[in-house]
Amino acid sequence: MVFQVRPKIRIFKLIYNPCIRNFASTTYRLHRNENLYENKYDTQEPKTHFGFKSVPENVKQTLVGQVFSNVASKYDLMNDIMSFGIHRCWKDHFIRTMAPGPGTKLLDVAGGTGDIAMGFFNYCKEIHNDITAKATLLDINPKMLEVGKERFSMTSYEKTSQIAFELGNAENLESIPSNSYDIYTIAFGIRNCTHIDQVLHEAYRVLKPGGRFMCLEFGKVQNPVVSLMYNLYSFQIIPVMGQLVAADINSYQYLVESIQQFPSQDKFAKMIENAGFTIVNNGWEDLSFGIAAIHSGFKL
Structure with missing residues (x-):
């Protein structure tokens, strides 16, 4: 033995x-x-x-912009490879948690290649047979926005003018009127912003009274065994994947580091509350042991 x-x-x-x-x-x-x-x-x-x-605060936006310009063309492919497709399950659950009704007006910030906006429209059409819902897909990066535009150009949503695209900064939505949207979403984007508190205050401003803020973002894993394996995978495997698939190890090194730097679920929920939102229960739902989390708040 x-x-x-x-x-x-x-x-x-x-x-x-x-x-x-x-x-x-x-x-x-x-x-x-x-x-x-x-x-x-x-x-x-x-x-x-x-x-x-x-880095200086006035430099971060440029550096993040370079990262997403580098990865834009391979962004969706890399998400599928890195998460083994699980990110699609997270986003589908995110949309079903949102449960938009007919005629909902959505602002999808850092909307990138359009996963959330597309899921939003598909839900409204499948559940409500609704084609009156509208969405604005806003992103600070022109290359990411172009990928989103190309994706929607092959659907009926663009032809019916349900989708609009806008180049803009989540920290200063100067082109968006106050009290103008029913739902504000930001998925895997807020951790890349320099001033998260400003993003949250702008989200509160542009939402109608009764509107809902929803954020899908990476979180902190509490289970020590899962946390160890997740960190080893993040730092040892993902940058190598970035090099092999997208020929860019540095951008994916930044992306895994940015996840580590983002606040824990309870701290981020407190930031959302401090921006004026009313949160229900603890304000978030963990996904896959806390690797990702859905945060939600209402403008009441």
Whole structure:
């Protein structure tokens, strides 16, 4: 019996120990790169994080823009590969939790390639047989917006003028009137914004009284075993996938770092509440052990 157990332990160590060493090595390199960024942007400007790096606030938007310009053409493909398609289940549940009624007016911020807006229209058509619902897909990145436009150009939604596209900044929706939308959504986009509090206040402003704010974003995993495996996968595998599929390891390194930097579910729920929204229960629903979460608040 002893001789049967020891080989198993040895095999486990051969697999587990290199993973830990690689994770530690990656963490060291990331902190070293962070110091290099701090030296590069050694100014008196207020600082914020760009992944694990510290950069001036007025630089982050440009850096994030470069990331999404680089990944726009492979964005949907990489999401499918990285999540094994699970992101589609999250988004489908997000839409069903939203449960929009006939004639709903949606503002989808950081709408990117259009997954949420498309799911919104499909739900209204399938559940209510409704073609009066309207959506504005807003994104700060022109290349991401172009991918969304191309996708909708192959559907009837564009022909019926149900969808509109707008280039804009979530932190300052200057072109959007106050009290003008029923639902505001932002999916996997708010963590890339420099001032999350400003995004939330703008969301509150543009919603009608009784309107709903909904955010789908990555969260913090509480289960220690799942958390360890998830972190190893995020830092050791996803950047390599980014290099192999999109020829861009740096952008996907930033994306996994940005997930780590985003507030925990309870802290983000408090930020939503501080922006004026009324939250129900704890304000969020964990998905897949908390890898992602749906946050919701009402303008009452």
